Amino acid sequence: MSEDEHKHARKKTDEHASEVRLEAMVDTEDGRIAPPPVPATAQSGDLHPEASSQTVGQRIMSGDALVAVLAVVLSLIAGGILIALTDEDVAQTATYFFARPQDMLLAAWSAASEAYLALFQGSVFDYEGETFSRMISPLMQTLTVATPLICAGLGVALAFRAGLFNIGAQGQIIIGATLAAWVGFGLHLPVGIHLLLVIVAGIIGGAIWGGLVGLLKAKTGAHEVILTIMLNYVAIYLVTYLLTTPAFQRPGSSNPISPLLDETAMYPPLFGDAFRLHWGFIVALLATVFVWWLLKRSIIGFELRAVGANPVAARTAGISVTKGYVVVMLIAGALAGLAGVAQVAGTEQVLSSGVAASFGFDAITVALLGRSTPWGTFFAGLLFGAFRAGGVTMQISTGTSIDIVLVVQSLIVLFIAAPPLVRALFHLPEPGKTKGPRSPKGTRSRKPATTGGPA
Amino acid sequence: MSTAVSTAPEQSTTRAGAVRSWKTPITLAVLAVFALLVFAIGAPGNEVTFRLSDPGDAIVLPPIVVFAPVMGWIGAVIMVAAAALAFVQVRAGRPVPGWLIAVFAVVFVAAFLSWIVGSARTPNVALYGLLAGSVTLAVPLIFGSLSGVLCERSGVINIAIEGQLLFGAFSAAVAGSLSGSAFVGLMAAAVGGVLVSLVLAVFSIKYLVNQVIVGVVLNVLVSGLTGFLFSTVLSADAETWNSPPRLPVISIPFLSDIPIIGPILFEQAIVGYLMYVAVAVIYIGLFHTKWGLRTRAVGEHPKAADTLGVKVNRMRFMNVSLAGVVAGLGGAFFTLVSVSSFGRDMTAGQGYIALAALIFGRWNPIGAFFAALLFGFATNLQYVLSFLGTPVPNQFLAMLPYIVTIFAVAGLVGRSRAPAANGVPYIKG
Incomplete structure (x- = not known):
């Protein structure tokens, strides 16, 4: 009406310019609530009431569990074909395929099955082990590798739930690990306090690196994908630089590697010194419970989910979207920082520039496979930990490149994300009209067909 | 801009x-x-x-x-x-x-x-070497971000640029080595890019899978697949599989003698010339042709476009495939121009930088072009300076492109606005 009011309205639109996009999307979607900037949230089962009202038993019995199992089977078959195709024995027997086809088929079968057996042997249970501890040591190794994956995966998943695409777990792990390691070898404190401080330092480091993204996004509207990618690079160069300075470099060494962390700064082994598994795994478990509590039971979690599901509605309801972005990135960074702590105070025991390996990027796939739910991420982390641990054994004992693990992992995520494809491949019936929380778009699309009118 | x-x-x-x-x-x-x-x-x-x-x-x-x-x-x-x-x-x-x-x-x-x-x-x-090197380093980035422009302007988020580049590079190396012709390699690179694009299109358009998920997963898939084939097939017999010929550098007479800009504009392998052509064609195509208007309509308001008779999903499918061609050509740069063999994960995150350049350039081909050039310049500056021996530690120089981007995105560019329907699958009805 008055010019002042007009200006105020325009200011409001500007302050939330990114949300203008969402308003436009609501139009696009014919009044239906559209996915947020990162539509990944739309994929998390909890956003759909029919999914959350299901009991665990119902979920297992529903077709989705079957689809998940079939997706894993399909991916393993595809990986097996790839292994067989590149196997030398298979190539040799293929030269006389038409004379004796069974030779090639046998060779292909043995190539693939041997690789997978080695994978299993290296990740779950070594049936050739002499002692019981030898037999279960692969499982322990899996849990050890899964620890940082779970922590960082939770960070990525949490950001997803608030509608942010956090590619920055890598950088957050690195900074968390750097700070934790510095407390670990730089300070000399009594047992208990030292480890606690190391954990706190890791959390702070990750939270700074993550919170920076949330702050910049909230204050300036910069795109979080760019910010996280750039900060990943800054983090890796920062740690390489620090490792050349006297404060971080191991005395007397010319390699970019830090001194060993103090004994008091390290996670104690969980089941004795025979295994590498450390208390970091319990911390990861607690982190999962914490994220579950945060999302399901806390007010902050409710606000975050509201922001993720529909920022416009959240703002109307009086939830500060900008505060939500900062808070979620702080927590996401802190969780990734815990992964860094697990690395320096548990598995690696030193800080090097490769401390984060590729955990930060694997965490994205873990979160996606876990559908951005805490327990989903936890189990996805275990699965990927198993693949990673077993892949090493497989490469050593059968010579199959560990890269096959990446192929199988990514195929699993792809197939699980596309239930209609899996159903079509196995000629499974389409789920009933009331079913289908895992394919929200597909089911939703059919309902408004009556309201939408012809286009 | x-x-x-x-x-x-x-x-x-x-x-x-x-x-x-x-x-x-x-x-x-x-x-x-x-x-x-x-x-x-x-x-x-x-x-x-x-x-x-x-x-x-x-x-x-x-x-x-x-x-x-x-x-x-x-x-x-x-x-x-x-x-x-x-x-x-x-x-x-x-x-x-x-x-x-x-x-x-x-x-x-x-x-x-x-x-x-x-x-x-x-x-x-x-200075001439600094500038020419910047353009060279920016070539794959520019192709990658153009691929992103094509996808995202029609409403499909393309995180899979990295995968498209990597598979383009891989295909170019293998086809180039097997055929002994760099041009066959170039064609194969385009085909390789399209293959990745097709997976992206099928999953995101037909099966309505979240596009961010498909993109991220495709990058991992391509990295694993090429890494696996590299360590089994390519390294076992590099002579047959992994020794592609290089694309010849074509210098245009007289024009390439112009100081400074001559070598940049007129002394390139064919991929370099294609890059300038692609920027111009995609810019004019997007903003001055019927196809471009439809593409943008599909990306901003698919329902309206559909009402006017534009086949939304077919349009998206075509654009995503075309994006594969563009990114694949960029991938060929790695194996046919800069190094003449494929290496594991040789694109080294360039696809993500291209994604950043695309957003930095505000989903505009020209903007993306300049943003990618900025990255190229900063990266090359770091190489040149580490060679000259500066007092600033090398790692900080290496950070430079990324810090500049953060400043630019946070301070100068600000809220970049993606096409409205970006990432939203369209279901007719």
């Missing part, structure tokens, strides 16, 4: 100006003060030589020699003035003009160069 008339990014810029956003003046002021302290007050007291041409060139230009403190002070004064002007503009309720930011950026880079080269052990740099 962009000259397009009807795209939404401009609208948000003008709106930002109308409400007195102090972000730009503050950013400029911070940078100006930094320049004053470091480039002017902290200037090294020696002369800096910028060589403009190689002594063997047809036309030899004399080198530019400046006194570093003079250059630093002039630059700092201009920057402070520009920042002050920006404050005045915003105070008066006017937006900060684009040319002011451009002038500021150019002066900043010039002052920075004279400061850092002046502090080096050998204060002498070949």
Whole structure:
């Protein structure tokens, strides 16, 4: 009406310019609530009431569990074909395929099955082990590798739930690990306090690196994908630089590697010194419970989910979207920082520039496979930990490149994300009209067909 | 930055100006003060030589020699003035003009160069090599971000640029080695890019899988697949599988003799020329043709487009496939131009940088082109400077492109607005 009011309205639109996009999307979607900037949230089962009202038993019995199992089977078959195709024995027997086809088929079968057996042997249970501890040591190794994956995966998943695409777990792990390691070898404190401080330092480091993204996004509207990618690079160069300075470099060494962390700064082994598994795994478990509590039971979690599901509605309801972005990135960074702590105070025991390996990027796939739910991420982390641990054994004992693990992992995520494809491949019936929380778009699309009118 | 008339990014810029956003003046002021302290007050007291041409060139230009403190002070004064002007503009309720930011950026880079080269052990740099190298490094980035423009303008988020580049590079290496022809390799690169695109299109358009998920997963899949084949097939017999011929450098007579810009524009492998063509064609196509109007309509408001008879999903499918061709050609650059063999994960995150360039360039081909050039320049500057021996640790120089981007995105560009329907699958009904 008055010019002042007009200006105020325009200011409001500007302050939330990114949300203008969402308003436009609501139009696009014919009044239906559209996915947020990162539509990944739309994929998390909890956003759909029919999914959350299901009991665990119902979920297992529903077709989705079957689809998940079939997706894993399909991916393993595809990986097996790839292994067989590149196997030398298979190539040799293929030269006389038409004379004796069974030779090639046998060779292909043995190539693939041997690789997978080695994978299993290296990740779950070594049936050739002499002692019981030898037999279960692969499982322990899996849990050890899964620890940082779970922590960082939770960070990525949490950001997803608030509608942010956090590619920055890598950088957050690195900074968390750097700070934790510095407390670990730089300070000399009594047992208990030292480890606690190391954990706190890791959390702070990750939270700074993550919170920076949330702050910049909230204050300036910069795109979080760019910010996280750039900060990943800054983090890796920062740690390489620090490792050349006297404060971080191991005395007397010319390699970019830090001194060993103090004994008091390290996670104690969980089941004795025979295994590498450390208390970091319990911390990861607690982190999962914490994220579950945060999302399901806390007010902050409710606000975050509201922001993720529909920022416009959240703002109307009086939830500060900008505060939500900062808070979620702080927590996401802190969780990734815990992964860094697990690395320096548990598995690696030193800080090097490769401390984060590729955990930060694997965490994205873990979160996606876990559908951005805490327990989903936890189990996805275990699965990927198993693949990673077993892949090493497989490469050593059968010579199959560990890269096959990446192929199988990514195929699993792809197939699980596309239930209609899996159903079509196995000629499974389409789920009933009331079913289908895992394919929200597909089911939703059919309902408004009556309201939408012809286009 | 962009000259397009009807795209939404401009609208948000003008709106930002109308409400007195102090972000730009503050950013400029911070940078100006930094320049004053470091480039002017902290200037090294020696002369800096910028060589403009190689002594063997047809036309030899004399080198530019400046006194570093003079250059630093002039630059700092201009920057402070520009920042002050920006404050005045915003105070008066006017937006900060684009040319002011451009002038500021150019002066900043010039002052920075004279400061850092002046502090080096050998204060002498070949400007022509610096610029030419920047363009070379930017070529795959530009192809990658153009691929993103094509996808995202039609409403499909393309995180899979990295995978498209990598598979393009792989296909080019294998096909080039098997056939012995670099051009067959180039064709294969395009096909490889399209294959990745097809998976993206099928999963995101037909099966309505979240596009971010498909993109991320495709990158992992391609990395695993090419890595696996590299360690089993390619390294077992590199002679047969992994020794592609290089694409010849074609220099256009006379034009390539022009100092500085000659080698950049007119002395390239065919991929380099294709890059300029692709930028121009995609820009004109998007903003001045029927196809472009439809593409943008599908990306902004698919329902409206559908109502007018545009086949939304077919349009998206076509654009995503085309994006695969573009990114695949960019991938060929790795194995047919810069190195002549495929290496594991040889794209090394360039696809993600291309994604950043695309957003930085505001989903506009020209914007993406310049953003990618900026990355190329910063990366090449780091190589050149580490060679000259500067007092700044190498790692900080390596950070430079990324920090510059954060500043640019947070301070100058601000809220970038994606096409409205980006990432939203369209279901007719």
